[in-house]
Amino acid sequence: MNIVETLEKLWNDSGFQSFFVGEGWKNLVMIAISCVLLYLGIRKKFEPLLLVGIAFGCLLVNLSYFGPESTDALYHPELWKDFLDEESPFYHSYGNIMAHGGLLDILYIGVKAGIYPSLIFLGVGAMTDFGPLIANPKSLLLGAAAQMGVFLAFFGAVCLGFTGNQAASIGIIGGADGPTAIFLTTRLAPELLGPIAIAAYSYMALIPMIQPPLMKLLTTKKEREVKMEQNRNVTKTEKIIFPIIVAMFVILLLPSTAPLVGCLMLGNLWRECGVTERLSDTVQNALMNIVTVFLGISVGATTAASSFLNIKTLMIIALGLTAFAFSTVGGLLVGKLMYLLTGGKVNPLIGSAGVSAVPMAARVSQMEGQKANPSNFLLMHAMGPNVAGVIGSAIAAGFLLAVFGK
Amino acid sequence: MNIVETLEKLWNDSGFQSFFVGEGWKNLVMIAISCVLLYLGIRKKFEPLLLVGIAFGCLLVNLSYFGPESTDALYHPELWKDFLDEESPFYHSYGNIMAHGGLLDILYIGVKAGIYPSLIFLGVGAMTDFGPLIANPKSLLLGAAAQMGVFLAFFGAVCLGFTGNQAASIGIIGGADGPTAIFLTTRLAPELLGPIAIAAYSYMALIPMIQPPLMKLLTTKKEREVKMEQNRNVTKTEKIIFPIIVAMFVILLLPSTAPLVGCLMLGNLWRECGVTERLSDTVQNALMNIVTVFLGISVGATTAASSFLNIKTLMIIALGLTAFAFSTVGGLLVGKLMYLLTGGKVNPLIGSAGVSAVPMAARVSQMEGQKANPSNFLLMHAMGPNVAGVIGSAIAAGFLLAVFGK
């Protein structure tokens, strides 16, 4: 044990000097970005449950990882490179990750294996009341229409030079559904997970700023003033049968949606069936929170400087905004169509709620409706397309997975 | 990307057409069975916490798995075949399951490794008051007697042509203890897990229908009318020492019971020791519910059509009923013996509670006792054999594991 050697080792390991070696300055930039994300999450309340974790994960990885020699890092991109490399002896070896990974590598296994998004969907299902959708099945058309941004952004991304897999992952940002976006991106283009997850959650939080201008642009005041009839009552039995039916049809149509749609509907069945409150409560709370903790920090870990700081990230941010905007437009246009076809019984403002982002988008519809006509209560009507949008995004993801997945 | 090819791929993947290929119709049958199980769980309240999950797992796997080419399936029986095949390069490789499995394959790892049943027993221990058993140790004789069905059904299964391992797994249905049955079957005959788990949980729910006729048949009205003396008080210290002693003696006798009995007794110690409420609460609630979620759907996943729809399943269902009936009979007969030996101080109705199925079987004893004599309160007396039955089943499982396990 030579004192000079030890001192040297400590100095070499230390992040303070790494900033000034090679591309270490990029880590400084990423640390600044993580602080901005923390500010957005905490002060601006941008989906803080996930964004604070993602931002802190980003901070941790950029404090501890300066390249493959950072053996103490919490996350090791090169291990995951081996994992994906068919030539490597560690191809598809989670054992290698467990044995040589840091804490965030190990937590990331749950993202990679698609466990966390599925478990979160169990909780989302247990929190979602599909009643407004069952009462008004044509909401599903709006939920479908509002996937427009997914496919437009996909097309745009291909035009900008992204591969098919990457473009599909970027497109799904327009689904406005965090877990779905993470699930698809992990499978199709894991190298883009960091920016895509951040874009997805940030834009979801920005829904109240993104949607209103488009809503005013695309609808007339008369349309926005439309009051809708009260929905019919939905019986308990219908609510119980609904998740079973949806699981059947959607999974048969697109088996690749099974993990997401299956979990969403199982969670919903536990919620509605009336004899499993314990489980419904646990998947909404303890389990969902634990998974959110793990998901947040491990997604944040994928933002190691080298893979985040490039022009692609900027493109993803731009394409993500496009995706959100056009999904809104898609929903509004079909909303207008329904307004016309029903002779003015449907308020087109509920179309934009089809992007999902439950329940934020539905609240935006409610607010805009009330601005046009203070006695207008669109919330429950907008909840139909809103929850339909979750199913719609899952189907869009299933399609992209079927086409681009191995 | 050829549009026709894509369309064809989507069509080939889709479950809609798979029903009409080869043995795909069997999946339709299984889907119908899963709906029946959902009905039993939700409307008939057959142990819904597990049965709803099992049934939905069954639904999901039969919607997504139509044979080894269903790469998007949630569960892949062929991966588990490789896992058990000594010749396969993936023999005993959980890594292969993680890398190539679906969501339910991955959750099933916890079943396969015996984790879930053990963790559930932590919670069961924390929920169980062994006081009535400590107050009245001869309850243990009834708990032992009520394992009769286990061994009779085992014998019957061998006669019907099952292997020793399979017969042991079928027999344990008579232990009326879901986690124990799952634990043993996973180790001895995993190919039968689906039907055995479903039989075990369904018959537990049917205890109030299976037991009363046998109770009336085997006891006289005079016997049923017997009022029993109040149990002595049990001190806090005795309750603390009890789990330690039981763990010691049972594990020394049969080390193969260690995971189940060890966890049961640790959970109970946390309950009784008075300084670990936090842990007692967590293993009863958050942890137990999370494990129940995972256990239910992954056990359900083992009901892929090809392994469920055969004559063996029907035999298992018949043998399981035999097992429950004869366990009840065993308990009642020894109850009658105790009635005779104590000069009429013991009501033989408490014998049937020895099958465990806590606390349902004890409630049935209470009900039947009150029918014979409205001022009769057998509940606390029946709780003794009832909790003894849990230990009895664990010992029976330990014996079968020692004989048939590798």
Next chain:
Amino acid sequence: MNIVETLEKLWNDSGFQSFFVGEGWKNLVMIAISCVLLYLGIRKKFEPLLLVGIAFGCLLVNLSYFGPESTDALYHPELWKDFLDEESPFYHSYGNIMAHGGLLDILYIGVKAGIYPSLIFLGVGAMTDFGPLIANPKSLLLGAAAQMGVFLAFFGAVCLGFTGNQAASIGIIGGADGPTAIFLTTRLAPELLGPIAIAAYSYMALIPMIQPPLMKLLTTKKEREVKMEQNRNVTKTEKIIFPIIVAMFVILLLPSTAPLVGCLMLGNLWRECGVTERLSDTVQNALMNIVTVFLGISVGATTAASSFLNIKTLMIIALGLTAFAFSTVGGLLVGKLMYLLTGGKVNPLIGSAGVSAVPMAARVSQMEGQKANPSNFLLMHAMGPNVAGVIGSAIAAGFLLAVFGK
């Protein structure tokens, strides 16, 4: 199936006879020790949340493991020997553990991979109010001073013939921080995990007996009577910024501290940021309790007789006490120095709280202060050094890890 063979097999497997074969008597001794630990945990309330689990894990492993032929054992030291042996085909193979391990082997994976201590630190962070430290940053000096025992015990252990790795693990007992001790020992000297964990938790419980004599010995009555000025108010923003800053500086300085300090500070950020109560609550309760359950029993499992019953364990217990004592002394001495330098404004009793053991050591300072002067309220002043001690121990562990880790 030969009946005599079966009987013989059952007898051979049984623990009853194993006590009298070879070194089986050592298991009896360990069982007695586990009962003593249970007594200390339950009756004497020595950190019962962990000690009851550790003691029961110790009981379970010594009831079921009598050497490599105990295939039904809950924990298999020889599997972990292979895991650490570079020559073995199972070197660093968690897959081998999963496939051939018992329940406690599998739960122990979370210890080995460093997951449990990190997750516990998430909860500790969410439970800790760093306000008193922020109000009074010079508390950090006391938190640093109170690591004296760590390095003295390290030196003592080397003198007694321990290797560098082992000495480092023994020294960290003086950090008075259970998860940190477990984290470091698992990485540097896993063969000593059992005794080190037990010593660490036991001495933490003994703080109210270890510290007061030293406090009286090293301080004058006049010093102990000093009343301190009220701390300044700390704003919400400062509390939010604190965990971010600490994570930055400590991880940059010593990247090996990242899992512990990162998790501690993330938990604290969730606590303070005001928009993530759900997560803060979950990491303090459900998640922390679940991890405590797993950590306790799997740490207990490492106390298989052969590795626990030797002279080293006694040395560790003696060195651990030394470590605690000198950490207390270190804190008190710097406390006295601050008393002198501030002209008597700092009560040196708050120095001993720097050993961490939150909040016990701070309460001891409060009690001793009040004994000297009944109107003295040192608690909030002692909380500063107390929480600083947690960071101090993490830095000490990071240093030792950087020097001795691979």
Next chain:
Amino acid sequence: MNINFTLLAAQTADSGTKMEIGDAAITAVFGYAVVFFGLVLLMIVLYITGGIFKSKDAKVKAQEKATLEKVKKEVEANPLTVTPLALPCAPGSAGHVKLHGVPDKDAAMIMAIVADKMQTPLNELRFISIKEVK
């Protein structure tokens, strides 16, 4: 610390292959169509199952209407009575309550607290009277 940044860059290799813009356009249109196909299919199924339940629903609604009108009349007859249907948190309605010198909001709060504490929906409890103690 001399990091091989070429290697590092290689870690972020692109997944999948580039595709033609024409193919992308077809895929996009086709995908959007599949989403519509799936959700329209589901819509049809829901209309079918919904049809089965609507007849039951009609009966239930008729019954409810009657109850509501009855309550309305009572409320009109007694202007001090509140029907806390608008309570944001507690599910269900709570019949009606006489309030003596207690603001409506406070009464609603007290009722919600008690209902919450007792794990009972408000409509299974009857509050006869809430009076501020002076």
Next chain:
Amino acid sequence: MNINFTLLAAQTADSGTKMEIGDAAITAVFGYAVVFFGLVLLMIVLYITGGIFKSKDAKVKAQEKATLEKVKKEVEANPLTVTPLALPCAPGSAGHVKLHGVPDKDAAMIMAIVADKMQTPLNELRFISIKEVK
């Protein structure tokens, strides 16, 4: 999609080997005997440890009996008093309470709520009087 169903069938191969019926009978009887052996062993141990604690128990019981009788007398002396020993959820007894025009069940509910809220067993709280406010 041409699935190899022979392969599929092979996936559900039987675990273990067939056994003779005679062996099965012996194993069954023997197994049942082992279960009895284990639980009888445990019974003996419990009787031994139980014996140690029974003497203590005797003392405790004597004490409790005295207390109960005292309470009984008080109750008989004051017919309006309730001893909510039969409360299903709240642990412990709550001494006795005077009720003025409030049904017993309601009083028990209120007491259980407050005790539950305060995380205090009922026997550490004393309710002097519960009166309906008219």
Next chain:
Amino acid sequence: MNINFTLLAAQTADSGTKMEIGDAAITAVFGYAVVFFGLVLLMIVLYITGGIFKSKDAKVKAQEKATLEKVKKEVEANPLTVTPLALPCAPGSAGHVKLHGVPDKDAAMIMAIVADKMQTPLNELRFISIKEVK
């Protein structure tokens, strides 16, 4: 069961290598120094950031002092009023309350219960009066 205890002993091989006592002494001193270095660094950073926030703090304190004094005056003017600032569990202060024949501790309890139930800090609730019903 013939266990190979040599093998067993080998399982607990020592991690790492022996070290010289001199090296150990240097490492120990050096390690202690690193801990001080780290925490002193942190202390400096905290003093810097703390400085930024102290000016704000000063303003806040001034404001609070004024409020406290106002409350004090009111309390002195009305001896029956309690300011439950010392409540151990409930955060925040609750203004002041008139108590009629109810012990302070009971009143504080009731307020804490209600505040806890309503998930509202006490300072957002106003209790006008708590009176024991006789």
